[in-house]
Amino acid sequence: xxxxxxxxxxxxxxxxxxxxxxxxxxxxxxxxxxxxxxxxxxxxxxxxxxxxxxxxxxxxxxxxxxxxxxxxxxxxxxxxxxxxxxxxxxxxxxxxxxxxxxxxxxxx
Amino acid sequence: xxxxxxxxxxxxxxxxxxxxxxxxxxxxxxxxxxxxxxxxxxxxxxxxxxxxxxxxxxxxxxxxxxxxxxxxxxxxxxxxxxxxxxxxxxxxxxxxxxxxxxxxxxxxxxxxxx
Numbered sequence: 001x002x003x004x005x006x007x008x009x010x011x012x013x014x015x016x017x018x019x020x021x022x023x024x025x026x027x028x029x030x031x032x033x034x035x036x037x038x039x040x041x042x043x044x045x046x047x048x049x050x051x052x053x054x055x056x057x058x059x060x061x062x063x064x065x066x067x068x069x070x071x072x073x074x075x076x077x078x079x080x081x082x083x084x085x086x087x088x089x090x091x092x093x094x095x096x097x098x099x100x101x102x103x104x105x106x107x108x
Numbered sequence: 109x110x111x112x113x114x115x116x117x118x119x120x121x122x123x124x125x126x127x128x129x130x131x132x133x134x135x136x137x138x139x140x141x142x143x144x145x146x147x148x149x150x151x152x153x154x155x156x157x158x159x160x161x162x163x164x165x166x167x168x169x170x171x172x173x174x175x176x177x178x179x180x181x182x183x184x185x186x187x188x189x190x191x192x193x194x195x196x197x198x199x200x201x202x203x204x205x206x207x208x209x210x211x212x213x214x215x216x217x218x219x220x221x222x
Binding site: 004008034042043044045046049087094095096097098099100101 | 148149150151152153156163164199210211213214215216
């Protein structure tokens, strides 16, 4: 079993749709969690950290469920520019482990 | 603020040849990472430095890969000899080293081994 697992997708949604991604992790002692965004042939960039109480940044909401060992990312009112691969990152003892990413395509 | 600089951007080599990649992290960042990203997969950590010391190199194929970070600033990653399966993007990242801080990535070096 991989340490961090994501549904690879692709998720194809129309503009304005709401879409959610989940990410599960195997190490119950994991300490911090992040979502990164990676555009095609570009480097990953931090989208948002994930806090225990859940957090929101504009149209993006991240949540953590420690009991079930998963994190989620919700995107509301999808834009064409949201098309990218979303990488889940789980950190333990200073080491970050990336999932393989979920690909989102937003269509007009 | 200048970002993480990597060179070269692209490299094509034949199998069994050697290759080296260079990374200059963001000024003042103590932690430097090298990741390998194979197409369709997430980045996989090869080695992590804290200043000029190695923190984690458990996934570095040490029979062919080596990395150094002299003086705790820039770093080089070498592959010798290269194999076909080494074709990937090699990403360098740096962070301030404090817990829960963001890691900033360079644009990567796309390596093709033929």
